[in-house]
Amino acid sequence: MDFLKDLNKSQLDAVTYNDGPSLVIAGAGSGKTRVLTYKIAYLLSQGVSPASILALTFTNKASREMRKRIGELVGYQNSRYLWMGTFHSIFARILRNEAEHIGYTKDFSIYDTTDSKSLIKSIIKELQLDDKIYRPGNIHSRISFAKNNLITASAYNQNTDIQQSDLRSRVPRTGEIFTIYTARCKQANAMDFDDLLLQTNLLFRDYPDILNKYQAVFGYILVDEYQDTNFAQYLIINKLAEQHERICVVGDDAQSIYSFRGANIDNILKFRNTYKNAELFKLEQNYRSTQNIVNAANSLIDKNADQIKKTIFSEKETGNLIRVSSVMTDFEEAFSVANSISELHKKEHYSYNDIAVLYRTNSQSRVMEEALRKQNIPYQIYGGLSFYQRKEIKDAIAYFRLVANNDDEEALKRIINYPARGIGNVTQDKLFSTAQLHQVSAWTVLQDMLKYNLDVNAGTATKLANFRNMIDVFTQQINTLNAYELAESIVKATGIISNALNDRSVEALSQMENVQELLKAIHEFSDMKKEEEGAELVTLPDFLSEVSLLTDQDTEKNDGKERVSMMTVHAAKGLEFKNVFIVGMEEQLFPSPYTESMREMEEERRLFYVAITRAEENCFISYSKSRFRNGQTNFANPSRFLKDINEEYLEYTDNTQFSPRSHSSYSDYDDIPDIRNRFRKTPFKSRATQSAPVQSPRKLTKISQKSSEKVVVENTNYPMGAFVKHKLFGIGKILETSIIDGNEKAEIDFGEKGVKSLLLKFAKLEILK
DNA sequence: TGTGGATGCCTTTTT
DNA sequence: GGCATCCACA
Numbered sequence: 001m002d003f004l005k006d007l008n009k010s011q012l013d014a015v016t017y018n019d020g021p022s023l024v025i026a027g028a029g030s031g032k033t034r035v036l037t038y039k040i041a042y043l044l045s046q047g048v049s050p051a052s053i054l055a056l057t058f059t060n061k062a063s064r065e066m067r068k069r070i071g072e073l074v075g076y077q078n079s080r081y082l083w084m085g086t087f088h089s090i091f092a093r094i095l096r097n098e099a100e101h102i103g104y105t106k107d108f109s110i111y112d113t114t115d116s117k118s119l120i121k122s123i124i125k126e127l128q129l130d131d132k133i134y135r136p137g138n139i140h141s142r143i144s145f146a147k148n149n150l151i152t153a154s155a156y157n158q159n160t161d162i163q164q165s166d167l168r169s170r171v172p173r174t175g176e177i178f179t180i181y182t183a184r185c186k187q188a189n190a191m192d193f194d195d196l197l198l199q200t201n202l203l204f205r206d207y208p209d210i211l212n213k214y215q216a217v218f219g220y221i222l223v224d225e226y227q228d229t230n231f232a233q234y235l236i237i238n239k240l241a242e243q244h245e246r247i248c249v250v251g252d253d254a255q256s257i258y259s260f261r262g263a264n265i266d267n268i269l270k271f272r273n274t275y276k277n278a279e280l281f282k283l284e285q286n287y288r289s290t291q292n293i294v295n296a297a298n299s300l301i302d303k304n305a306d307q308i309k310k311t312i313f314s315e316k317e318t319g320n321l322i323r324v325s326s327v328m329t330d331f332e333e334a335f336s337v338a339n340s341i342s343e344l345h346k347k348e349h350y351s352y353n354d355i356a357v358l359y360r361t362n363s364q365s366r367v368m369e370e371a372l373r374k375q376n377i378p379y380q381i382y383g384g385l386s387f388y389q390r391k392e393i394k395d396a397i398a399y400f401r402l403v404a405n406n407d408d409e410e411a412l413k414r415i416i417n418y419p420a421r422g423i424g425n426v427t428q429d430k431l432f433s434t435a436q437l438h439q440v441s442a443w444t445v446l447q448d449m450l451k452y453n454l455d456v457n458a459g460t461a462t463k464l465a466n467f468r469n470m471i472d473v474f475t476q477q478i479n480t481l482n483a484y485e486l487a488e489s490i491v492k493a494t495g496i497i498s499n500a501l502n503d504r505s506v507e508a509l510s511q512m513e514n515v516q517e518l519l520k521a522i523h524e525f526s527d528m529k530k531e532e533e534g535a536e537l538v539t540l541p542d543f544l545s546e547v548s549l550l551t552d553q554d555t556e557k558n559d560g561k562e563r564v565s566m567m568t569v570h571a572a573k574g575l576e577f578k579n580v581f582i583v584g585m586e587e588q589l590f591p592s593p594y595t596e597s598m599r600e601m602e603e604e605r606r607l608f609y610v611a612i613t614r615a616e617e618n619c620f621i622s623y624s625k626s627r628f629r630n631g632q633t634n635f636a637n638p639s640r641f642l643k644d645i646n647e648e649y650l651e652y653t654d655n656t657q658f659s660p661r662s663h664s665s666y667s668d669y670d671d672i673p674d675i676r677n678r679f680r681k682t683p684f685k686s687r688a689t690q691s692a693p694v695q696s697p698r699k700l701t702k703i704s705q706k707s708s709e710k711v712v713v714e715n716t717n718y719p720m721g722a723f724v725k726h727k728l729f730g731i732g733k734i735l736e737t738s739i740i741d742g743n744e745k746a747e748i749d750f751g752e753k754g755v756k757s758l759l760l761k762f763a764k765l766e767i768l769k
Numbered sequence: 770t771g772t773g774g775a776t777g778c779c780t781t782t783t784t
Numbered sequence: 785g786g787c788a789t790c791c792a793c794a
Contacts, residue, residue: 087784132778196784258783260781261783360782361782417770424770549784570782592781630780630785
């Protein structure tokens, strides 16, 4: 137990207390992962069996990392049998073991968000509802929210509050959709992400024996990132820990940023209400960042009302101030960040690995990418469209899923006519409606088309039968052939690859490479399973059971090349970099324009807190006065959060006119600038010149050249000062009209919606008299 | 039945 | 700019 000497006093206390419930509040950079890994290592060294320790994390990456570190401390032999993984993967495993109790087979499919929405969409269609009103995404989040609060479809339909709320939102038949959705998932032998938690809860509720079994197995329960748990997760942990209460949760309320996914910050804030005898450990020393960074972050988070008070401090050097810079356009921002990165690399000799660019939304990555590429700076984007979300990969996996689980309707839908085999929309509609009529899966209908009176002509019936037989042959091999061989023969036989071969385009080539990459991943997966778990035969279902819960966070380029990391702030949680660039620090972007309540605003502030605290040595923040988004240029003000950081930790560089004044108070949130005030404050002239590309300072010729030629002209149809109405933005006032690249454009002030630059041919403006 | 073009829609964060 | 949908036409 030599290793315990690596810990400071509070870390040591937290690690060695294991007799009852404990809450570890771990400030950013305070060694949270260290406490968790050492605690497990400590338990193992005390003779606790690894198989009796349940350790839950939020990402696969985190759990792999921890397993590795524990292995280094106590040997890999010991760490192998730990129950360690993400909530979703651990409970998927348990559900597969117990599947028959709840009417599933152990090879159930896992529907991802796309599958769920697609199923909801078809139900909406079947009910002949308008998908403009019943928007699949919206309905999905309603259902998801309910499930995360353990409200089943029948409970949903009996709950008058929910009915009222659905009525107010003009989607009163959501409950009905929910009921059908549930039935269809079951019919398809599929669970969605939320089911993995909901069904676990139902299993434990309805089968006390099973609950007892797992209660007995898990003698020690540890939960990482506890601030991000939702009600369903809370309840599972709670039940499992009921008997022995040896539960340790670790988290930081200041880093709770997943409420949109149902995470409930109250779980951590009120942990000690649930466990009255819980010990509280606070880790307050930050080992990661310089004092300036820690102090700046503290002064920011101090503006939040809802939090567990703590005093995070650093004993590292004071360090550089946080540099805040303003630029004119998002292009300029990207180039100036790229320049700074070059300098850090060339002059200060930082590895590219020590640099990260963080942003609020994935769509911001494109400009950055362009700028880095032009400067030949290697980078890797995390998040965004992940490998497993690419079309060709989803297609291939849909085949695998259908082979493993013939009832998987979303998989079937996806590939029944891809590559094209003459089974068109008409036929598909007939197939699916026949299936629904008889309340069976589409596959069941395919097996006996005559019995179900499937109304298709002989030619079509043959095509359907051929398709069915092809899949059938693979299904028969599923438990005898190894994953790689089966996957390879599926890919070959189905023609996904030959389809790509026919067309020699760059896209097709890259699609082929991706499919090859997938096969390689299956191979590697099999090798790993054989090596780590001594499995003799790794089958395709084995692979599928893990792949559906993988995210791109887990696919890391591992070739040892140095790269700048680019990702959303959400994705950066838990990571650290010597140099961090936070870009797009603007109103309407960060905080997100979707922010409505004060609670949500506090979450945005925590998100900014997370961003700043990723930095070890240097933190650079930038904001732009205009940004090209959704096909138009929007003007923007600096984020209110900049004012929340104590000025003494900031250094404003270059052409910043904005100066930090008072802190933003909560009343600011509702403070919508009056339209007339706006006009007075910002005369049209200055705006017009501001948007001219010539204005951009410094050595930004490249971008300037890229910008288009703009000629200001008076447009008689849209005179300056006229009021117009836009479908989305409402009433606005014309500030200026111009021609850019032959397109007529107008700059219009929409008051609270901001100043927009719109192309007249698209904007469909209505002139108001 | 398949395909290409036009059109109209939205656009946060993710296990 | 991306994606789904619609429509005309092969």
